[in-house]
Amino acid sequence: MKTSVTTTLAAVLLLLTTGGASPGQQVADPPCVGQIHPNPGFEHGATGWTAGPRIVVFGDATRPAHTGRAYATFAGLDVTRGDLLRTTVTVPANCDLTVRFWVRTTTTETSRGDYLNVGLAVTGIPPKTRFSLAFDGGAQWRQYTMSSGTATTERTATVSFVSSETAGNGATAFDVDDATVTLS
């Protein structure tokens, strides 16, 4: 009996192995497959992102991108307004989602007035601001990382960058580049 079960199992495994490799056969997307965002460095403008009406993505030789030619920039106009940039991805069951992004801060402020909130909203977890960046973020590119953790069910994750600035007392611009979204 034991031999019979083992043989059957071996046959099933063989079938799965060879069946999965057949050309043209519908195969489910493999989970946890690495970086999944189509445009993490903004080289294709706002493709793959939902951008607010005044979000600017550009290249500027005097303020170079972290990589490539383009990046997203928020605030910096010394007016009272906000910017929004976000993207939503599917997180397969048992995958962890890690978001890495780089921020450079250019400021004339000396206290916290303008800010950039970076959030990660994941199914089953209350939306949360993971970073609230301000004038003291640094004039050099700095990398930040946030993760979703794993779950046994498929989830949706939304990464959001939301800036808020107020007129007066100087201005702070936040540049964002290489916002990668990686499943592992």
Ligand SMILES: [Ca+2]
């Ligand atoms: Ca770039």
